[in-house]
Amino acid sequence: SAVISQKPSRDICQRGTSLTIQCQVDSQVTMMFWYRQQPGQSLTLIATANQGSEATYESGFVIDKFPISRPNLTFSTLTVSNMSPEDSSIYLCSAGTGPPRTDTQYFGPGTRLTVL
Amino acid sequence: AQSVAQPEDQVNVAEGNPLTVKCTYSVSGNPYLFWYVQYPNRGLQFLLKYITGDNLVKGSYGFEAEFNKSQTSFHLKKPSALVSDSALYFCAVSPTGFQKLVFGTGTRLLVSP
Numbered sequence: 001s002a003v004i005s006q007k008p009s010r011d012i013c014q015r016g017t018s019l020t021i022q023c024q025v026d027s028q029v030t031m032m033f034w035y036r037q038q039p040g041q042s043l044t045l046i047a048t049a050n051q052g053s054e055a056t057y058e059s060g061f062v063i064d065k066f067p068i069s070r071p072n073l074t075f076s077t078l079t080v081s082n083m084s085p086e087d088s089s090i091y092l093c094s095a096g097t098g099p100p101r102t103d104t105q106y107f108g109p110g111t112r113l114t115v116l
Numbered sequence: 117a118q119s120v121a122q123p124e125d126q127v128n129v130a131e132g133n134p135l136t137v138k139c140t141y142s143v144s145g146n147p148y149l150f151w152y153v154q155y156p157n158r159g160l161q162f163l164l165k166y167i168t169g170d171n172l173v174k175g176s177y178g179f180e181a182e183f184n185k186s187q188t189s190f191h192l193k194k195p196s197a198l199v200s201d202s203a204l205y206f207c208a209v210s211p212t213g214f215q216k217l218v219f220g221t222g223t224r225l226l227v228s229p
Contacts, residue, residue, distance in 0.1 A: 001162075004159075033216060033217075041221075042206065042219045042220060042221045042222050043160075043206070043217075043219045044219075045216050045217070045218075048216065058216075092159055092160065094160075094217075104150070104162055104165060105150075105162075105217055106162060107152075107159040107160040107161075107162075108159050109158060109159040110158075110159045112157075
């Protein structure tokens with residue numbers, strides 16, 4: 001399994017500002033993902049963070065709003081740009097080490113974001 | 117669309133009794149199914165998964181799940197519930213052709229003493 005940490009664990013931000021969330025894995029992984037969990041809701045995939053290339057975004061999510069970096073096989077960042085109260089959510093990073101589809105994804109503890 | 121459904125928002129059970137949390141799926145091709153648990157203010161923890169083989173899958177903390185292809189179900193079970201099992205449980209599927217997880221809406225399990 002992979003142990004995943006995220007920073008910050010929580011933050012309160014003002015409307016119009018940006019926040020960058022860091023995700024660190026304790027071992028090299030093939031896949032890294034970013035999910036959003038809105039209050040009282042399930043998890044929705046934002047994007048797949050690809051090492052060495054641009055992230056792959058899901059429908060409804062765009063790079064200008066959620067730029068993602070993945071400089072190596074253990075680290076990724078997600079930026080929430082030009083925030084509004086609707087961006088208040090828990091943002092979770094996950095990672096997998098094995099073959100696609102059958103691989104187990106392990107999750108970080110999440111970043112709880114509140115936008116005022 | 118490939119998806120999972122969790123028909124119950126909440127399941128209540130008394131400590132010591134068996135518990136079942138339901139999940140049905142809609143997937144083209146081979147279904148790869150997962151269960152995760154989320155405790156308050158914590159991330160998701162992996163419980164178990166079905167990829168192939170035995171229909172009864174055993175996982176962490178005494179949980180197991182039964183894959184039923186004819187009923188397209190993957191219900192989570194535990195023979196004897198603990199108060200500490202109270203949490204939010206998510207069923208998820210890995211859709212054909214994609215390296216991602218699609219989650220159900222979650223079921224809150226409340227185990228009373």
